[in-house]
Amino acid sequence: MFKLQRMQISKLRIREGNVKMKKTIIVILMLYMVINFIGCNSETPPAEPKEPAPKETILLAVAASLKNCIDGELIPMFTEKYPNITVDATYDSSGKLQIQIEEGADVDVFMSAAMKQMDALNEQGLIKEGTMVELLENKIVLILPKDSTTEIASFEDILKAETIAVGDPDSVPAGQYAKESFENLGMWADVEAKASLGTNVTEVLSWVAAGSADAGVVYATDAASNENVKVVTEAPEGSVSKVIYPIGIIDATTKLKAAQNLTEFLQSEEALTIFEKYGFTARRKK
Numbered sequence: 001m002f003k004l005q006r007m008q009i010s011k012l013r014i015r016e017g018n019v020k021m022k023k024t025i026i027v028i029l030m031l032y033m034v035i036n037f038i039g040c041n042s043e044t045p046p047a048e049p050k051e052p053a054p055k056e057t058i059l060l061a062v063a064a065s066l067k068n069c070i071d072g073e074l075i076p077m078f079t080e081k082y083p084n085i086t087v088d089a090t091y092d093s094s095g096k097l098q099i100q101i102e103e104g105a106d107v108d109v110f111m112s113a114a115m116k117q118m119d120a121l122n123e124q125g126l127i128k129e130g131t132m133v134e135l136l137e138n139k140i141v142l143i144l145p146k147d148s149t150t151e152i153a154s155f156e157d158i159l160k161a162e163t164i165a166v167g168d169p170d171s172v173p174a175g176q177y178a179k180e181s182f183e184n185l186g187m188w189a190d191v192e193a194k195a196s197l198g199t200n201v202t203e204v205l206s207w208v209a210a211g212s213a214d215a216g217v218v219y220a221t222d223a224a225s226n227e228n229v230k231v232v233t234e235a236p237e238g239s240v241s242k243v244i245y246p247i248g249i250i251d252a253t254t255k256l257k258a259a260q261n262l263t264e265f266l267q268s269e270e271a272l273t274i275f276e277k278y279g280f281t282a283r284r285k286k
Contacts (some may be wrong), residue, residue, distance in 0.1 A: 053084040056258045057107055061097040062149070063113035063173070063245065064200040065138070065219050066091045069278040077274070078265050081236040085258045093200040095171025101126060101250060108253040109262055111135070111245065113219070114173035118246040127248040128256075133267060136245035137281040139220035140177045140235040145211045146228045154233055155181060158215050159190055165207040165216035168197040173243075174204065178217035203227065219243065221279040245280070 011191050011221050052073040062070055067089075071264075075087050090097070098117040102124070110127070114120045115134070142155055152160050167175025175197065182188040198204035201218050209228035216229075223231045247266060249259045265271055271280035 001208065002004075005056050015199040019209065020196045027228055037266045052171055055084050055086070056255050057086040057088060058108040058253075058255050058258045058262060059110065060087055060262065061098070061105070061107045062089055062111040063094045064090055064091045064202045065174070065222050066245070067091045067202070068109060068225050069274055069280075074236075074271055074273050075279075077270070078262060080259055081265065085261060087131065087262060091202075093167065095168075095173070096114045096199075099171075104252075107250050108259045111250055111266075112173070113243070113245055115137070115244050115246055116173065116176065116263045118248060122248070126251055128253070131260075132265065133245055134250035134283050135247045135264070135267065138243040138245065138277055138279075139238055140174065140181060140217060140243060141220045141223050142232040142235075143208050143216050143218055143223050143231055144214070144236050145208055146187075146230050148189055148214065148230070150214055153231055153238070154217055155185060155236055156187070158196070159187065161194065161214035162216075163196055163213045164191055164194045165196050165198060165204045165213035166191070167201050167217075168199060172186075172198065172200055172204075172218055174201040174217065174222075177235070177240050177243060181235040184239040221281060224279045245284070264279065 008149040019055040060070070068091055073201040074091060078087060079085070094095055094114055094117040097107075097110065097112070098121060101110060101121060110118065110121065118132060119129065122132060142152070142158060144150060144152060150160055152158060158164060167173070169175040169179040179188055182191045196207065196213055198207065201222055204213075204216050205222045206217050208218075209226050215232075217235075220231070220234070223229055247263055249256070249263060253259050267285075272284065276282055
């Protein structure tokens with residue numbers, strides 16, 4: 001009888017053990033399902049594709065002496081970096097561009113060949129605060145037609161020429177620098193009497209290259225771009241101010257971010273290297 005009771009007790013314990021095991025298995029399975037559920041729902045949903053940046057066109061008003069490097073290399077480089085931004089560039093004397101901006105021309109960025117025009121716009125509140133930067137430096141040089149035999153070796157000799165080409169000092173920075181140099185040399189009145197006044201520095205260069213003028217005064221970078229002229233000399237030291245090219249964003253622009261992208265690019269090392277390739281001196285930030 002005792003033996004029978006022990007057997008019954010053993011069977012009961014086995015049943016209880018089985019029940020406990022089943023419960024444990026069920027609990028483990030439930031935990032596994034919960035963990036899987038949480039894991040599946042915590043996965044980061046796939047990122048939605050970004051919409052392409054809206055296309056914009058900005059207008060860059062820039063001194064004529066910068067046309068070769070801006071059109072030839074810098075705009076294509078910028079467009080490759082910012083394919084959504086189209087840069088339309090207009091070139092003329094800085095004085096004429098200044099007037100256009102004062103009259104409300106739809107310009108976003110201005111790059112002048114002298115501080116005078118940029119300062120005038122800035123004083124009128126037409127340049128966005130904090131965006132004006134002195135970017136480049138150039139030199140003023142005396143040039144002759146490539147095959148000229150005129151015995152001109154210095155600025156003081158220029159009166160040996162019958163016709164002298166200079167930019168109009170009222171609107172062309174290169175002409176303002178030429179006038180300043182000749183005034184400091186005590187020669188401006190005599191030079192002016194023989195002068196043909198160009199509407200921009202490119203026109204002055206073309207006159208000398210074609211032989212329409214016997215001598216002329218232009219930027220060193222312009223002279224280097226034309227094989228039909230030769231450089232005689234730079235303006236005498238101390239006779240002329242530094243030739244600074246500033247850049248700034250027009251205060252009225254409605255495309256500020258695109259304008260900032262352009263001005264920051266033109267101040268970048270890759271852009272400054274291109275300017276130097278064309279003969280400018282880069283004024284790097286210290």
